[in-house]
Amino acid sequence: MRRVFTKAAGLAAVGLLAFATAQPAQAHTLTHQPGHADTSAAYFVMTDITREEFIVKLTKPGDIEHARELVSGETTDRPHLFTRILKRQAPYNPRWSYHNNPDSTEFFDHAFEVCDATIPYVEDNLDEAGGAFLPGLVWCDWTSRLVREVPAP
Template sequence: MTAYFAFRQPSSPGVEFIIELNDEAKIQKARDILSGKEKNTIHVHGRIIKRRQPYNPKFNFHLDPNTIDFFQMAIEVCDANMVYVEDHLDEAGGAFLPGGHWCPWDSQLAREVTP
């Protein structure tokens, strides 16, 4: 089973980032976040892959579906705006977003997407 979800960041108005989930428990968790059933671990994190995906065409990177999960709080070193990540993608994985781990603190799931 595969499902796609869009998230937004208030720091990037009008822009959405699409993620792919292929784990049934994580898909259910995302749906619970959207329905309001889950109120704590609601922000998206995962490891960046520097490659465009058809389901997320506005960005030259995506999140590895096997690493995506949801969090309540995370360390500051992995927090960044999606547009900033795109603009500094060549630096991601080094001092910027070490290990390619991205955890946008202000990420908010917006909707389930049909590709």
């Protein structure tokens, strides 16, 4: 019974992410803030229980603001990242063979087990991602947390 529930919950999570990312894109407003040259994209170091570091790119203004609040300690609400991965290296994250899709990235407190995996586990099993492992390429590392913002590459 637990297995059926886990699969159903995983499919529901994938469906929710698909619905959320299918909404019309909002225009990104360029605003200038002290210390931040351009808020149309921001880059953050994410770590997890393994202490490995992974660079994430964020493009939605609300996500960028929330990430900066997490890094500064202004909030502890929704500290983890939920995203679809893209199975290719990104110039801003050269250590890993995958990266986050900034258009699908969200923050969460709790998520379904089917999308939980650590940074190196995703790398080690990337060829299986999108099937039974990380269905729909949805990744939600339960121990993920942002530790600092880094300059754009």
